[in-house]
Amino acid sequence: MTVDENVAVDAFEGLGLTSYEAKVFIALHRLGAGAARDVADITDVPRSQVYSVAESLEERGLLEVQQSNPIRYRPVSVEQARETLRDRFEREQDRAFEYVDTVKNEPAGEETQEDIWTVRGRDRVDDRTDDILSQAEERIVFGTRLPELVTDSIERILRERAAAGVTVVVVSRTEAVQDRFADVEGVTVDTPPAHRTDDQRSGRIVIVDDDTILLSVLGPDNSETAIWSSGSLFASVLIQLIEASDEVQIESDAR
Numbered sequence: 001m002t003v004d005e006n007v008a009v010d011a012f013e014g015l016g017l018t019s020y021e022a023k024v025f026i027a028l029h030r031l032g033a034g035a036a037r038d039v040a041d042i043t044d045v046p047r048s049q050v051y052s053v054a055e056s057l058e059e060r061g062l063l064e065v066q067q068s069n070p071i072r073y074r075p076v077s078v079e080q081a082r083e084t085l086r087d088r089f090e091r092e093q094d095r096a097f098e099y100v101d102t103v104k105n106e107p108a109g110e111e112t113q114e115d116i117w118t119v120r121g122r123d124r125v126d127d128r129t130d131d132i133l134s135q136a137e138e139r140i141v142f143g144t145r146l147p148e149l150v151t152d153s154i155e156r157i158l159r160e161r162a163a164a165g166v167t168v169v170v171v172s173r174t175e176a177v178q179d180r181f182a183d184v185e186g187v188t189v190d191t192p193p194a195h196r197t198d199d200q201r202s203g204r205i206v207i208v209d210d211d212t213i214l215l216s217v218l219g220p221d222n223s224e225t226a227i228w229s230s231g232s233l234f235a236s237v238l239i240q241l242i243e244a245s246d247e248v249q250i251e252s253d254a255r
Helices: 003-014 019-031 036-042 047-059 078-103 122-134 152-163 175-181 233-254
Strands: 063-066 072-075 117-120 139-144 167-171 187-190 202-208 212-218 224-230
Touching: 003 019, 019 036, 019 047, 019 072, 036 047, 047 063, 047 072, 117 122, 122 152, 122 202, 122 212, 122 224, 139 152, 152 167, 152 175, 152 187, 167 175, 175 187, 202 224, 202 233, 212 233, 224 233
Parallel strands: 139 167, 167 187
Antiparallel strands: 063 072, 117 224, 139 202, 202 212, 212 224
């Protein structure tokens, strides 16, 4: 069996077939059709095992059986097999996650804790930011000093939420960030309060609907790590502290 075929067998196992089922299915496609002896001649599946494996493949809808002497087998088309395995995979996925849905809200005990999550890696922080922003119904505050942290997806979501009537504020003293939203209707562009200086470790801040917050920092290798919380006391208190600090400083500067 070639290296490429080994990869294919592994992939079929990931789709729910056994190793023997994958090898027989591949062998029959190579032959077009054949008897158990023909399959055994070009695979390491024992001839005695081909019969039961073929029966299993027939039950899965992946081959047809010709009642001849000897019995011959013919695989279904690649496209039909792809659809059959896709449907089976989706059914199994539905069954698995339906159960998870029934148990996910079951209390684990009397003790509770605030939901504060850590996300590591730029791509994962991007995805979490997209998800948080997409759920905004009333207000968004998005801040960053780095243009590269305003992905095309984030910009698109901010524009969409603003068009939907959500109050959107982008906070940055970086011109490249400000310019991306300067002419976007419904988006207010602000600079951070004077007392807030840019820390080279700072990444981005996201506040949504006064009950969801994400804060990220950058590592020495420019990797990104974020903490986020939604619908928790931690989130609401931290948001209040951040905004109260800014309001106090603004009043102090005005005196």
